[in-house]
Amino acid sequence: MRKSIVRICVAACCVLVLATAPAMAKTSKVEKPSPDEAIHMLKEGNARFVSGKSIHPHADAARLIQAGKENQRDHAYATVITCSDSRVPVDIIFDAGIMDIFTLRVAGNVIDAHEAGSVEYGLAHVNTPVFVVLGHTQCGAVTAVTKEVQGHGHPLEVNIFPLVDGIIPAVQRAVKKYPEAKDADIIPYAIIENVWQAIEDLFMKSRVSRELVKSGKAKVVGAIYDVGTGKIEWLPEENVTKILEKVEKNPKREMHKFADHHDH
Numbered sequence: 422m423r424k425s426i427v428r429i430c431v432a433a434c435c436v437l438v439l440a441t442a443p444a445m446a447k448t449s450k451v452e453k454p455s456p457d458e459a460i461h462m463l464k465e466g467n468a469r470f471v472s473g474k475s476i477h478p479h480a481d482a483a484r485l486i487q488a489g490k491e492n493q494r495d496h497a498y499a500t501v502i503t504c505s506d507s508r509v510p511v512d513i514i515f516d517a518g519i520m521d522i523f524t525l526r527v528a529g530n531v532i533d534a535h536e537a538g539s540v541e542y543g544l545a546h547v548n549t550p551v552f553v554v555l556g557h558t559q560c561g562a563v564t565a566v567t568k569e570v571q572g573h574g575h576p577l578e579v580n581i582f583p584l585v586d587g588i589i590p591a592v593q594r595a596v597k598k599y600p601e602a603k604d605a606d607i608i609p610y611a612i613i614e615n616v617w618q619a620i621e622d623l624f625m626k627s628r629v630s631r632e633l634v635k636s637g638k639a640k641v642v643g644a645i646y647d648v649g650t651g652k653i654e655w656l657p658e659e660n661v662t663k664i665l666e667k668v669e670k671n672p673k674r675e676m677h678k679f680a681d682h683h684d685h
Contacts, residue, residue, distance in 0.1 A: 451495045456640035459498045459551040460655075466516035467653045479518025488519050493547055496520040500543030502619070503555040504530045504562065508648040511555070523547045529562030530554060531587045532619045537626040544639050545629050551639060552623075552630070555653070556616040557646040563612050564605075567592050571604065591618040613656065616643040620661055624668040628678045634665060 454462060469475050499517075502525040503509050511517075511524045523543040527536055532554075543549050556563075566588040568574030577585070591614035592607075599610045620641055624631050633639040643656035668674050 453548060453550055454498050456550040456637070459549070460640065460642060463499055463515050463551070463553065464655070467514055469516045470514050471651045475516040477516065477518065479521055484519045493520045493523065497523045497547050497549050499523070499551050499553060500540060500547065500549040501525070501553045501555055502527070502530050502532065502536060502540065503646070504528060504557055504560055506557060506561065506648070509555070509557050509646055514646060514651060514653070523549055529560065529585050529588050529615065530556055530619055531585065532622040532626070533587060534626065537623055540623055541627050541629050544633050549639070552641045554616045554619045554641070554643045555646055556612050556644070558609070558612065558648050560612050560615070563588055563592070563615050564608055567608050567611050570596070587618065587622060588615050591615040613645060616645065616656060617660060617664060621664050621668060624665055625671065625674050628675050631665060631668070
């Protein structure tokens with residue numbers, strides 16, 4: 422009699438576990454890496470790509486099925502903005518896969534209002550612990566603006582100029598900082614300065630991004646991708662801290678977090 426009761430109890434427990442398993446699976450969350458861990462993952466992925474040892478993770482049918490059932494918020498570990506240039510295939514150069522990187526692409530990796538909104542979505546809603554501004558060598562947008570600033574560029578089309586005019590301060594800063602660099606020699610310096618400009622523009626436009634960085638929940642970093650070698654040069658993180666401190670003293674920085682301006 423006792424054995425029968427035990428068997429019934431065990432069976433009932435098994436049924437309960439099986440019945441609740443799907444619900445438990447739906448509520449489980451994949452733990453996100455820390456900002457530093459996420460940066461390390463990006464660096465490791467690029468190292469594999471450069472060395473020809475890419476593992477192409479999360480690129481199979483199983484990941485597609487997973488993507489159809491789950492939210493990217495539980496998986497993406499980085500938000501990246503880079504240029505529209507076809508020589509900068511983000512997922513490939515970081516050896517990443519589906520649901521790994523929330524990607525923005527725009528000529529010159531500039532950050533205007535639309536881009537800032539996408540970055541806010543990546544940081545605050547997709548919950549990525551890191552945001553990367555990824556410039557690249559031989560950037561056509563920076564080259565065009567540099568030539569324009571130097572007075573020997575070609576006219577920019579009516580919709581292109583407002584797209585890249587945010588690059589002008591970066592070029593002017595590069596010219597001032599590196600007076601010995603003449604003509605095209607200034608372009609590599611302008612490309613780096615344009616990364617810093619994008620980060621400053623983000624902080625000026627986005628209170629939520631500033632708060633996430635200050636709280637340590639996210640990091641913003643700059644990098645340069647070499648289109649000829651595939652290698653990424655990571656720029657000094659302390660510069661980002663200096664830019665944030667500079668923006669926090671600027672009375673023109675965006676102070677509202679929400680669109681209706683009823684900030685919590």
